[in-house]
Amino acid sequence: MTTQDKPGRPPAGHHAHRASGIWRLAMLAALLIAAVIVATFVLLRSLNADGVKERQRELENLALTLAEQTARAIQSLVIIQGDIIDQIETLKIDTAAELATSMGTQSVHQMMREKISGLPYLDAITLIDQTGRLINFSRYWPIPAVIVSDRDYFKSLSTLKGPPMFISEPVPNRGTGTLTIYLAHRFTAPDGHFLGLVLGAMEQSYFERFYSTINLGADGLIALVRSDGALLARSPESAGVAPRGAAARHQVAGALFGRAFKGRVAAGTLDAEARIAAVHQIGDLPLAVVVSDSTRSIGTIIWGRLMPIAIAAGLLCLTIALVSYSVARHILGERAFADAQHAAARKDPLTGLPNRLAFGERMEMLIAAPPAPAPFALFFLDLDYFKSVNDTLGHDIGDSMLTRVADRISRRLGPDVSVARLGGDEFAIVHENMADDARAIDFAEQVIRLLQEPYAIGAHRIAGGCSVGIALFPRDGEDLASLLKNADLALYRSKTDGRGIARVFQEEMERSARERRQLELELHAAWRDRQLYLVYQPIFEATSGTLAGFEALARWKHPQRGNIPPDVFIPVAEETGLILPIGAWALMEACHTAAYWPSHLFVSVNLSAVQFRGTQAFHQVRAALDASGLSPDRLEIEITESTLLHEGPAVRATLDQFREEGITISLDDFGTGYSSLKYLQTLRIGRIKVDRSFVAEVEHSSETRAIVHAITSLAQALSLMCTAEGIETEAQRQIMLAEGCSHLQGFLLGRPGTAEDALRLALADVV
Incomplete structure (x- = not known):
């Protein structure tokens, strides 16, 4: 026996093999550590860029909000100036003498004082003639002998070059000494020569006080900037x-x-800092709001977030080294690695819950449990309106909300309950030993209440809510595929029944799903074969009873089943996306029809929430008006409160475009939601429509009468038109007239008719 072969000593070749194995393991560990370092560097760079983008989005959202609020303040002054210039043009004033005679009166002075009385940031309105002399002044009467021909706004506007409006840099007010921003609007004589200007004085401190209420951090800066780079106001540090x-x-x-x-x-x-900034123009004015933060401040915040990742990466590298050392001593570490991989494949990386694979395995195990499987309930959860959270606040906020939902559910589960995230905003819960509908509904309602509590995520407070579909084993399916399908059908029913509720699977749901699919196919065929048409229901002025306009309503006459109600086919059109071409057609058809009516009649067209996604709504309306030649002030767009609630800022931006075109916005089904007052406060709604459910009860219910009175009083206080829908009895007509509705609509007054019927009624009303 050679030395190498003696007991207690491994063969020489074994030493070489072991050394080679350890060397390869060391090389692998070194490569892994290098990969972690590189990956960490790439991740840190990516997260840093994401952090900057996130801050940029925050600044842009804030700039948009501040620009809208600043625009409203300035627009109030522009409207007052426009009213005064309209009065001068109506009088056809041609000379400075005529201007002084007609507009230099105490009554005009009083009118100017009244116009700015509700606008605290406006110091004064001044009327100036072509020589720079004050003709009228809202602050003093009699008018002081002041000449402003040396001011930059007078020099700029009196040349008749450039825009008719000028916004000055902040200068000391000659009357009060306060820093003032002047907005001057030029007007001319009928023959076009310069006649003078209307001057509005806005206190610079108003804007700076307003901007100072926004907390952007130590290095945050908000400024009001003119398009030529002049700083009109800023916070902090006055301009x-x-x-x-x-x-x-x-x-x-x-x-x-x-x-x-x-x-x-x-x-x-x-200033001295390098900055990330968001700039948003204020309407069509040569002004913009700039919201910025220093790159140094942002970098400090982001590095605070990234430091734990860098530390974790360092710890990971140390772990790799220790694991490599351990593996060199004990090869059984491979088994632990395999187990970890198995677990990772069955875990949702975002929430930490079991994923769809693990959930399916758990269900199969329960179904096949020996000697006989126990009953259980399967719950499908879908978060209500989660898409709006992602679309308006970003996917980071959406992901945070999903983790909060998972945490809430997990913390309330008992020993017989397991939960999984199936993907997106869908979750599943299995409750063992549950076999009856009542217990399943009670448990589902507990989950719904649990998830309805608002979520505070960063600076946002997000409303919660979910819909639940339930299938019971073995009654609703004895295999995994059947249970999943039936729970999904029950979930669809809960969403179509109003969301925020739970439904247990019923066999008729499967039949309803087949019927709905058939309805989808038939609706596509109806659109292709032109089975859809419009009818027009007349709308009358309440006091005089004269015809005011028509509401265009979509109808579908099925060749076999007859008339299909709109509340049946419109939701299907919205869910399938067919509402986009149908909505465009309805707008085009209604505008073409209305173009033949007398010019004092309007047409009202309903828009779906789906049409407001992207820029579809505005383009469709603009195309219909251009093709028909209908004046925009004869078109009313009807929207529901749910459209405003669930589509968010995109709807409001489109409504702003409609109002700029002169189109009236009507809020349908008013009073059935919970946020109407907010919309009336922030949006310039032109009309509210009292829901027909209130009109139907107003004769017999004092509570309903009180609600109607509150709605009509609100409309009168806000100078809104108010239409009562669904007038079917004379008593209803008299009550709604007495309550102050400006317009009435219903079968008592006129049923929907064809375009020809509408034209005959319109022409008969003129005669």
């Missing part, structure tokens, strides 16, 4: 009186309004 020269203004204008602006501002532009 003062023309603080920067022409070169500095040029630098600011180039940085903020140039084509090269990508959300970053170099140091020395707004």
Whole structure:
């Protein structure tokens, strides 16, 4: 026996093999550590970029909000100036003498004082003639002998060059000494020569006080900037009186309004800091709101978030080294790694819950449990309106909400309950030893209440809610596929029945699903074969009884089944996306029909919430008006409160475009939601429609009468038109007239008719 072969000593070849194995393991560990370092570096860079983008989105949202609020303040002044200029043009004033005679009166002075009395940020309104002399002044009577021909706004507007409006830099007010931003609007004589201007004085401190209420952090800066780079107001640090020269203004204008602006501002532009900024123009004015934060401040915040990742990466590298050492001593570590991989494949990475694979395995185990499987209940959960959270607040907020939902459910589960995330915003719960509908519904309602509590995520407070579908084993299916299908059908029923509720599977749901699919196919065929048509229901002025307009309503006459109600086929059209071409057709058809009516009659068209996604709604309306030649002020767009609630800012931006076109916005089914007052406060709604459910009960219910009275009083206080729908009895007509409704609509007054019927009624009303 050779030395190498003696007991207690491994063969020489074994040493070499073991050394080779350890060397390969060391090389693998080194490669893994290098990969972690590289991956961590890439991840940190990506997260840093994501953090900057997130901050940029926050700044852009805030800039949009501040720009809208600033625009409303300035627009109030612009409207007052426009009213005064309209009065001058109506009088056909041609000379300075005529201007002084007609507009230099105490009654005009009083009118100007009244117009600005409700606007505390407006210091005064001044009427100035072509020489720069004050003709009328809302602050004093009699008018002081003041000449402002040396002011920049007078010099700019009196040349008749450029826009008719001028916004000044902040200068000391000659009357009060306070820093004032002047907005001047030029007017001319009928022959076009310069006649004077209307001057509005806005206190600079109003804007700076307003901006100072926004907390952007230590380095946050909000500024009101003119398009030529002049700083009109800022917070913190007042913009003062023309603080920067022409070169500095040029630098600011180039940085903020140039084509090269990508959300970053170099140091020395707004202040000594390099900044990330969001710029949002204020309407069509040469102004913008700039909201910014220093890159240094943002970097500090982001690095605070990234530090744990860097530490974790370092710990991971240390772990790899220790694991490699352990594996070298004990190869059984491979088994642990395999187990970890098995578990990871069955866990949802976002919430930590079991995923669809693990859930399916759990269900199969329960179904096949020996000697006989016990009954259990399967719950499908779908978060209500979660898509709106992702679309309006971003996927990061959506992911945070999903983790909160998972945490709430997990913390309330008992020993017989298991939960999984199936994907997206869908969750599943299995409750063992549950076999009857009542217990299943009670448990589902507990889950619904649990998830209805609002979620505080960052600076956002998000409303919660879910819909639940239930299938019971073995009654509703003895295999996994049947249970999943039937729970999904029950979930669909809960969503179509109003969301926020639970439904147990019933056999008729499967039949309903087949019928709905058949209805989808037939609706597509109906659209292709032109089975859809419009009818027009007349709307009358309440007091005079004269015809005011028509509401266009979509109808479907099925060749075999006859008339299909709109509340049956419209939801199907919305869910399948067919509402987009149908909605465009309805707008085009209604506008073409209305173009033949007398010019004082309007047409009202309903828009679906689906049409407001993207820019569909505005483009469809604009195309219908252009093709028909119908004046925009003869078109009313009807929307529901749910459209405003669930489609969010996209709807409001489109409504702003409609109002700029002169189109009236009507809020349908008013009073049936819970957020109407907020919309009336923030949106310029032109009409509210009292829901027919209130009208139907107003004769017999004092509570309903009180609600109707509150709605009509609110409409009168806000100077809104108010239409009562569903008038079917004379008593209802008299009550709604007495309550102050401006318009009435219903079968008592006129049923929906064809376009020809509407034309005959419109022409008969004129005669």
